[in-house]
Amino acid sequence: VDDYQREVLGATSGRKSSLRTAVEKGANLPDIMIGMRGQHYDERGDTMTLQDRCYIIDGLQRIAALLHYAETNLDEAKSLRIGAEVRFNTTKESEKELFLTVNTSRIPVSPNVILRNLRTSHQAVLTLYGLSHSDSKFALYQRVSWNQRMARQELLSALILAKVGRALHSPSGSLGGERVPTLAAALDERAKETGLNKFRKNIITFFDVVDECFGIRAIQYKEVSPQLKGNFLGTLSRVFATHANFWGEDGTLFVDAPTKRKLAAFPIDDPQVMRLAGAGNTALPILYGMIVDHLNKSRK
Numbered sequence: 001v002d003d004y005q006r007e008v009l010g011a012t013s014g015r016k017s018s019l020r021t022a023v024e025k026g027a028n029l030p031d032i033m034i035g036m037r038g039q040h041y042d043e044r045g046d047t048m049t050l051q052d053r054c055y056i057i058d059g060l061q062r063i064a065a066l067l068h069y070a071e072t073n074l075d076e077a078k079s080l081r082i083g084a085e086v087r088f089n090t091t092k093e094s095e096k097e098l099f100l101t102v103n104t105s106r107i108p109v110s111p112n113v114i115l116r117n118l119r120t121s122h123q124a125v126l127t128l129y130g131l132s133h134s135d136s137k138f139a140l141y142q143r144v145s146w147n148q149r150m151a152r153q154e155l156l157s158a159l160i161l162a163k164v165g166r167a168l169h170s171p172s173g174s175l176g177g178e179r180v181p182t183l184a185a186a187l188d189e190r191a192k193e194t195g196l197n198k199f200r201k202n203i204i205t206f207f208d209v210v211d212e213c214f215g216i217r218a219i220q221y222k223e224v225s226p227q228l229k230g231n232f233l234g235t236l237s238r239v240f241a242t243h244a245n246f247w248g249e250d251g252t253l254f255v256d257a258p259t260k261r262k263l264a265a266f267p268i269d270d271p272q273v274m275r276l277a278g279a280g281n282t283a284l285p286i287l288y289g290m291i292v293d294h295l296n297k298s299r300k
Contacts, residue, residue, distance in 0.1 A: 002055050004096040008064040018179065019065040023080075029066070031083035032059025033102070035090030050086065057087070057095050058102045109148070112158040114180045116146040124187035127200050128161055139207040139216045155219060160230045162187055164237045165203055168253070169194050173238025175230075175284075194251050202253040206237060209255050213264040226268055226277040235287045239295075259295065266294050 009017065022029065038052025056063060062082060070077035087098075119126040132144035144161055145154040162183055163175045169190035176183060191199040211217055214227035226232055240246045240253060248254050255263075267273055273290070276283040 001060060002092055002095065004092070004099050005056065005060050009061055017061075017065065019061055020068065023065050023069045029062045029082050030059075031085050032062055033057040033098070034084050034086045035095040035098070036086055036088050037090055037092075039088045054086070055090070055092075055095055057090075057098050059084075107148075111180045112146050113148055115158045115162055115184065118181065118184045122184040122188050123196060124165065124191035124199060125162065125184050127191065127196060128158070128165060128187075128203065131200065131203060132158075132161070135204075138204060139211040143216075155216070155225070155228050156233075159183075160233060161203075163230070164206065164233050165199070166190060167234055168202060168206055168237040168241050169199065170241055173241035175234040175238075175281075198251050205253045205255070206240065209260060209263070210236070213260055213266075214268050226274045229277040231279060231283060231287060232268075232273075232277040235284055235291060238284075238288060239291050262295055262297075263291075266291060 016024075019029075033056075034054050035057050036050050036052050036054045040051040042049045042051060059082075066080050066082060070080055090098075115125055116129065119129045128144075129146065131138045132140055132146070133142065135141060140156055140161070143153060143155045144158055145151065145156070146158045150157065159180070166183060166187050167173050167175050176186065178186070194202070207216065210227055210233070215225075216228070219225050219228070240255070246253060246255060246259075273287070276287045276290075
């Protein structure tokens with residue numbers, strides 16, 4: 001390993017890395033890239049022995065995860081395998097250039113695609129996917145992106161839709177910051193507790209309220225629509241989740257007409273609200289307080 005590499009990245013906050021988890025599950029990791037500074041090798045049958053110094057160009061974290069697993073699972077160590085692409089006659093400079101190219105030009109897979117692929121094993125995700133693709137009465141019908149890039153007509157990412165679903169059915173209304181598979185599992189838990197049909201109905205009701213109060217179906221350009229920003233939708237779902245007067249005894253979301261009229265008067269186009277709707281997580285408590293204060297105004 002030469003000095004152009006990153007350090008080995010370990011687990012954070014006591015949680016295992018995704019690579020470590022993949023190794024433990026026996027997943028086949030992608031091939032690594034190796035540079036050999038020379039061209040000497042020996043072949044005997046199906047075995048090729050590289051005789052010059054070899055350096056990892058891409059895949060250090062994969063190798064580190066495998067080595068760590070091998071150290072703690074000695075019986076399985078000799079069966080661990082990973083493929084390798086070997087480049088001959090490399091130099092430190094050519095390896096460094098490859099390292100930069102591989103790590104700056106690679107486009108990470110969108111969370112929307114990951115969620116789409118998880119729908120076959122998570123009923124709650126499948127429900128959200130079905131709503132956005134099959135229910136023409138849903139306010140976001142065919143306007144949720146489950147792909148790498150959002151199409152022009154799409155207004156919301158699948159990730160935000162999933163986070164709103166989780167927050168709406170969470171006692172704390174938390175949007176969470178976990179990895180996508182963990183989010184999918186949490187959605188399943190919430191849907192199981194609520195009941196899948198009620199879970200689906202509550203999502204429909206939530207976006208019907210947003211549509212009635214601020215508009216969704218008539219929107220053409222999401223960039224000028226703060227009501228569809230993740231911060232605003234997440235905060236509004238938290239307002240509903242943390243106040244009992246929005247919920248029936250059977251666990252269904254209900255917003256009465258006076259409250260919807262009050263909510264519709266919230267100054268969604270106010271510059272401060274627009275700024276908070278597009279800001280980071282630190283803005284969430286401020287926006288939450290503004291919505292709650294607005295709904296409570298003039299009430300005894």
